[in-house]
Amino acid sequence: xxxxxxxxxxxxxxxxxxxxxxxxxxxxxxxxxxxxxxxxxxxxxxxxxxxxxxxxxxxxxxxxxxxxxxxxxxxxxxxxxxxxxxxxxxxxxxxxxxxxxxxxxxxxxxxxx
Amino acid sequence: xxxxxxxxxxxxxxxxxxxxxxxxxxxxxxxxxxxxxxxxxxxxxxxxxxxxxxxxxxxxxxxxxxxxxxxxxxxxxxxxxxxxxxxxxxxxxxxxxxxxxxxxxxxxxx
Numbered sequence: 003x004x005x006x007x008x009x010x011x012x013x014x015x016x017x018x019x020x021x022x023x024x025x026x027x028x029x030x031x032x033x034x035x036x037x038x039x040x041x042x043x044x045x046x047x048x049x050x051x052x053x054x055x056x057x058x059x060x061x062x063x064x065x066x067x068x069x070x071x072x073x074x075x076x077x078x079x080x081x082x083x084x085x086x087x088x089x090x091x092x093x094x095x096x097x098x099x100x101x102x103x104x105x106x107x108x109x110x111x112x113x114x115x
Numbered sequence: 116x117x118x119x120x121x122x123x124x125x126x127x128x129x130x131x132x133x134x135x136x137x138x139x140x141x142x143x144x145x146x147x148x149x150x151x152x153x154x155x156x157x158x159x160x161x162x163x164x165x166x167x168x169x170x171x172x173x174x175x176x177x178x179x180x181x182x183x184x185x186x187x188x189x190x191x192x193x194x195x196x197x198x199x200x201x202x203x204x205x206x207x208x209x210x211x212x213x214x215x216x217x218x219x220x221x222x223x224x225x
Binding site: 109 | 121146150157205211212213217
């Protein structure tokens with residue numbers, strides 16, 4: 003089945019540690035996105051990538067890093083520089099310019115203690 | 116910059132129609148979407164509309180677009196308890212990224 007997969011669903015980390023969230027898609031989509039969701043604030047764009055080996059900062063990129071070495075993979079690293087990393091993280095993918103919809107993964111809930 | 120706004124809460128009686136409203140700022144948005152999110156889950160696309168359309172109907176869902184006022188609405192007819200969720204308005208902006216509103220939490224009264 004085609005789709006977009008995020009893992010793990012729940013993740014716990016100690017403060018000061020970097021952590022990497024996985025996002026894989028087999029839809030052959032060119033564009034991939036990472037969003038952060040906090041209660042009452044909707045989705046905020048962290049990073050997005052329209053093509054392999056290229057990505058752009060979204061609205062809240064500070065404290066995060068990404069890579070796009072393969073078309074199907076767009077991992078997100080939450081670094082120790084992110085001041086408030088506990089949140090629900092959503093990955094999405096779509097066709098490139100002129101897309102019709104973005105497909106979402108089921109999300110990863112990150113808790114930093 | 117680009118912005119998408121929605122009210123945070125809506126409560127309707129079971130069987131009534133729900134209307135969720137959204138305003139956006141990017142007049143060059145080509146696609147506008149409505150997504151549904153159930154607790155602890157990702158987002159599910161409900162419907163979308165192209166910017167050259169005024170209305171789109173899909174079973175119980177009706178989307179209305181007023182491009183002049185940059186206003187988008189989602190009407191759910193005969194609202195059921197299973198429609199309880201957060202509904203997100205989103206636009207595909209001229210900067211080639213998808214911008215989301217804050218989401219409207221729809222609750223259903225018996």
